[in-house]
Every structure is written in structure tokens, then in C-alpha cells.
Amino acid sequence: MPPTESPLTTRRHTLRTPRAFPAFVTLLALLLAACSTVPLRGTGDLGVVIERTTGQAQIVDTTRDRVLAQISGLGDLSHATVVFSRDQRYAYVFARDGALTKIDLLRARIVARVMQAKNSIGGAISQDGRFIAAANYYPGGVNIFRADTLAPVAHMATRGPNGKPSRVVGLVSAPGDRFVFSLFDAGEIWLVDLAHAGGTAEPRIMKFRDVGREPYDGVLTPDGRYYLAGLFGEDGMALLDLWHPKAGVRRILEGYGKGRRRLPVYKMPHLEGWAFIGRYAFVPAVGHHEVLVVDTGRWRLAGRIPVAGQPVFVVGQPYSGRVWVNFAFPHNDRVQVIDGVRRRVIATLHPGKGIMYMEFTPRGTQVWMSARDSDRVVIYDTASLRRIASFRSTRPSGIFFTSRAYKLGW
Amino acid sequence: MLEQVILDGRPGTPMPPWRRFLSPADARWIVEKLQEGFPNAAN
Numbered sequence: 001m002p003p004t005e006s007p008l009t010t011r012r013h014t015l016r017t018p019r020a021f022p023a024f025v026t027l028l029a030l031l032l033a034a035c036s037t038v039p040l041r042g043t044g045d046l047g048v049v050i051e052r053t054t055g056q057a058q059i060v061d062t063t064r065d066r067v068l069a070q071i072s073g074l075g076d077l078s079h080a081t082v083v084f085s086r087d088q089r090y091a092y093v094f095a096r097d098g099a100l101t102k103i104d105l106l107r108a109r110i111v112a113r114v115m116q117a118k119n120s121i122g123g124a125i126s127q128d129g130r131f132i133a134a135a136n137y138y139p140g141g142v143n144i145f146r147a148d149t150l151a152p153v154a155h156m157a158t159r160g161p162n163g164k165p166s167r168v169v170g171l172v173s174a175p176g177d178r179f180v181f182s183l184f185d186a187g188e189i190w191l192v193d194l195a196h197a198g199g200t201a202e203p204r205i206m207k208f209r210d211v212g213r214e215p216y217d218g219v220l221t222p223d224g225r226y227y228l229a230g231l232f233g234e235d236g237m238a239l240l241d242l243w244h245p246k247a248g249v250r251r252i253l254e255g256y257g258k259g260r261r262r263l264p265v266y267k268m269p270h271l272e273g274w275a276f277i278g279r280y281a282f283v284p285a286v287g288h289h290e291v292l293v294v295d296t297g298r299w300r301l302a303g304r305i306p307v308a309g310q311p312v313f314v315v316g317q318p319y320s321g322r323v324w325v326n327f328a329f330p331h332n333d334r335v336q337v338i339d340g341v342r343r344r345v346i347a348t349l350h351p352g353k354g355i356m357y358m359e360f361t362p363r364g365t366q367v368w369m370s371a372r373d374s375d376r377v378v379i380y381d382t383a384s385l386r387r388i389a390s391f392r393s394t395r396p397s398g399i400f401f402t403s404r405a406y407k408l409g410w
Numbered sequence: 411m412l413e414q415v416i417l418d419g420r421p422g423t424p425m426p427p428w429r430r431f432l433s434p435a436d437a438r439w440i441v442e443k444l445q446e447g448f449p450n451a452a453n
Binding site for chain 1: 418424426427431
């Protein structure tokens with residue numbers, strides 16, 4: 001029984017039997033209190049750290065900077081994503097091997113689990129929190145589940161015009177119980193509407209063809225209006241205006257690397273943590289040691305910032321005007337901090353070896369970084385740029401805080 | 411053949427060349443392990 005239920009249950013008894021069993025009621029209250037092994041606490045300062053090689057995850061507390069529990073049996077976490085229920089109590093872990101696991105953060109245990117594909121890349125939770133969508137590489141397609149039970153709701157095969165199955169990337173939740181995702185092999189973007197799903201109705205799908213070669217990831221802008229897919233097979237990005245989907249997908253930033261040789265890419269960049277400062281967005285350049293600055297009013301390239309390597313994540317530090325960048329191998333032992341207004345690097349940090357990810361506490365006072373090859377999670381104070389704490393973690397990769405529950409796009 | 415793909419990459423695909431970081435012997439070891447079923451051999 002969840003700990004929050006005990007006072008309610010007790011009160012109901014009290015109302016029904018006002019004087020008859022006061023001793024019994026007291027005893028019951030004590031028993032119920034004893035049953036709940038978890039002390040009362042909120043979940044707004046909790047998070048999940050993925051330990052990629054052991055199929056485990058650590059549940060962390062960002063107020064006390066410590067590990068509360070460890071969950072095992074989550075599958076192959078060599079590429080894993082986590083989203084949260086709208087009450088911030090449950091975490092959904094998408095594993096590489098197709099496992100989708102629902103974790104109760106308060107009780108630190110698995111409450112539901114499905115093997116939904118052979119090879120999966122991530123997923124998202126719908127705006128109202130009712131549905132979970134998982135994006136798959138093999139056998140391809142998108143699966144939709146009920147968030148409460150993980151019962152299947154819908155399956156969408158993702159075949160391109162040639163009939164071949166395509167890998168799915170960049171799946172995001174969008175306003176109105178919609179999901180948007182990209183087909184890496186087919187070069188398409190699909191917009192799925194679940195407003196009538198859940199019963200017998202099929203999801204409605206709008207397909208956008210020829211959006212560009214090999215979209216590798218996608219992101220929803222913070223205002224929920226645009227879906228932007230990065231292209232791997234060409235220099236540019238694909239833009240879908242969700243307010244005017246019938247206008248189609250626009251190609252932007254075409255030829256941003258023109259005239260310069262693209263370097264070999266040792267790790268695909270990600271778009272999910274992208275940064276906005278005023279009207280400018282900061283995104284990784286593919287195959288170049290640069291962060292691109294995009295004017296989101298006209299959707300044109302507004303500048304380039306030279307950095308220490310090929311960016312993987314370009315993440316905005318909340319309420320600061322700063323952008324943090326980590327890098328692909330062989331430059332993955334450093335993190336750079338960019339002043340987004342002056343558009344230049346102001347600090348180069350060496351938090352550890354194999355820096356995989358940077359996650360900010362909800363109001364941006366701390367950044368938690370996973371140093372995979374140092375087996376540590378390292379916490380920096382964002383004001384002083386100094387290391388304030390660290391803890392052991394086995395090959396940590398993604399770090400996900402429950403504050404994501406209130407943001408659309410994941 | 412597969413060793414060459416690892417060392418020199420495949421132009422036009424996401425596969426990058428690893429010659430800067432791996433020796434031909436390393437590449438051969440990776441190919442052998444992959445053909446044995448690595449990395450899922452332990453499962």
C-alpha cells in the first residue's frame with residue numbers, strides 16, 4: 001500500500017464508527033504506519049542514473065546529493081532513456097534490448113515490465129500522461145502502451161515508400177496527445193494523433209516524405225510549436241510547424257558545413273537537451289567542432305561557436321544564458337561552458353573520463369555529469385563552476401531528473 | 411574485409427574510420443568477437 005493512503009483509510013474508519021473502536025483505529029493507524037517502509041517524502045528532487053553495463057539504475061536525491069537505491073534487471077542499457085509519470089512517482093526506462101520497465105521511485109522497485117521490441121532507441125510520455133510511446137530500431141516501428149499498466153494500445157509499422165522497415169529516431173511528445181518521430185532510413189517525419197486512441201480507434205498518422213537524408217534525432221521547441229529533426233546524411237535540419245502541419249516540412253540550415261570537410265563522426269550527436277537563449281537555439285554541428293546558433297524567428301544560421309570537439313549534447317543551463325557542451329570520442333574527457341549571449345567558450349572543465357551526459361537540477365543550481373570511464377557521477381555548482389560532490393556509479397551514462405515530468409517533448 | 415571497414419570506415423554511411431585509434435590486430439580481434447556473437451555472448 002502506498003504510504004499516502006494510510007491517513008485516508010484511517011479517517012474513513014473513524015467516520016463510520018465514531019466512538020465504537022477508538023483503540024482499534026489507533027492500532028490500525030500504527031499498523032499501517034509500520035507497513036509503509038518508505039518515509040513520507042516528495043519526489044520532485046529525485047532522479048535516475050543509468051548504469052549502462054550492468055542493467056542497473058541508481059535512484060538519486062538531488063537535495064542531499066546521494067544515492068537512495070539501486071534497481072537491477074533493467075536489460076541492456078547501452079542506450080537508455082527515462083521518462084516520468086505526471087505525478088513524478090514512476091520512471092519508465094527504455095532499454096536498448098526493447099525492454100520497457102516502470103519503476104516506483106518511492107518504493108525502489110519494478111512495478112511493470114514489457115519486452116516490446118528487439119532493439120529500441122527511446123520513447124516519450126503523452127501530454128496527459130496516459131500513453132507511453134517507444135521508438136524501435138528492430139524490427140522498427142512505434143509501440144504505444146498505457147502508462148498505468150503498460151498494456152499495449154497500438155503498434156505502428158514504420159515502412160518507407162519502398163516497403164522496407166525503417167528505424168525510428170527522435171520520438172517526442174507534442175501538444176494534444178500527439179507524438180512526432182522520424183524515420184532514419186526512409187527520411188520521413190510522422191505525426192501521430194492519439195486523441196481517439198485507447199478504445200478501438202486507430203491512431204491517426206500524418207506522414208511527411210523526403211524531409212532529408214537520415215534524420216538522426218528530433219526535438220520539440222519549448223513552446224511546443226516546432227519539431228526539429230537533425231539530419232545525418234546531409235548538412236541541414238528538417239522543421240515541422242505543429243501549428244500548421246499541412247504546410248509540410250521545411251529544410252533549414254542547408255549546407256551549413258559547405259566547403260569544409262566533414263570529420264568522421266564517432267558518436268551521433270543528440271538534440272534532446274538543446275538550448276534556447278532568447279530567440280536563438282544552440283545545436284550540435286555534425287562532423288565539425290562547432291556549436292551552431294540558429295535564429296528561431298527566421299530559422300536561419302546566425303552563428304558558429306568553435307568548441308573543443310564534435311558536440312554530443314548541447315544543453316542550456318536553466319536561468320543563466322549559458323550552454324554546456326560535451327563531446328564525442330576522442331574529446332570526451334572535457335566539458336565546455338559557453339556564454340550564449342557573447343557566443344564564446346568561458347570555461348573548459350575536466351570532470352572525468354568519458355563524459356556522457358549533463359543534467360541540471362530543476363532550477364539550474366547544480367549540474368550532474370556522468371563520467372563513464374571514471375565510474376563516477378560528478379556534481380558541479382553552476383555558479384562557481386567548482387566540483388562540490390561525486391559518488392560512485394558503474395559506467396554511468398544518462399542522468400534523468402523527475403522535473404522532466406512537467407516538460408513536453410519527453 | 412571487415413577489418414578494412416573498421417579501419418577505414420564506409421564513406422556515405424555513419425561508419426567512421428578507426429585507424430587513428432586501433433591497430434590492424436585490434437580490428438581483427440573485434441571482427442572475431444563479432445562473428446562469435448559478441449557483445450551478447452554473455453546473455
